[in-house]
Amino acid sequence: MSETQFGKVCVALALIGLLSACSSPHSPQESRYELDQDKGPERAVDLSHVPDAVPRVEPRTRAGNKNPYTVLGKTYYLIEDETNYKERGTASWYGKKFHGHNTSNGEVYDMYAMTAAHKTLPIPSYVRVTHLDNGRSVVVRVNDRGPFHAGRIIDLSYAAAQRLGITQTGTGPVEVEIVIPGDTPPPPLRPLDRPATESDGIYLQVGAFSSAASAKALRDKVAKATGARVFVSEFLAAKALYRVRIGPLADEQAVNRVKALLPKAGIYSSHTVQ
Structure with a gap:
């Protein structure tokens, strides 16, 4: 399990003062997950055919958008105007361990869909993620929170990570940029x-x-x-x-x-x- 996914498991524990329980793979707080460590599919699967997420206007719901919120002793404030968001850093991915479980906004995580977790973008948001080493890019829909690890700026679904070529390395250098529905600047209110x-x-x-x-x-x-x-x-x-x-x-x-x-x-x- 990568450090990013480890942090995800620890979130709920930290909130009730039981962070030390993360050291045990059989902690009762982890019982909702069938796997102790995260991984990809059992057999190799080609996900190159999975299309990018298609940006569309969606209401910003209360679910997943608590502002501010605190994880592992650090408080995060959501970006209030994401229209010019662009950032470079390290991307990681999460897969089978979390597949079928709820994301931060109550949706069901699908490791084969083009989604991602981000610490401060509104949920849902759409971003274009470009691998800085190979030039590959994907558009994903942000519907989850994380990764809560220094230097990580986005946690990709397995499908998105495979298309970018980082499922084997675990992480990769990326640029993340907001995508406005229609790929045009938003009109004024x-x-x-x-x-x-x-x-x-x-x-x-x-x-x-x-x-x-x-x-x-x-x-x-x-x-x-x-x-x-x-x-x-x-x-x-x-x-x-x-x-x-x-x-x-x-x-x-x-x-x-x-x-x-x-x-x-x-x-x-x-x-x-x-």
């Missing part, structure tokens, strides 16, 4: 009901929907709970996405005051945007 005289400031996003009616319903609920100005903006891409935002808020103190009131509207996860 088009407000549905935001005042034309809106001033600059901090905005707090509390939800995103494919339905304008659902977005407006949440807008009204949040406005009633917080007394703040709440509006809906339409994000035009492959499919329309309606974002519910509060603002402008003058400073972080104002943001914190509003956040404290959001549970009254059933909102427990939000993020700031400029």
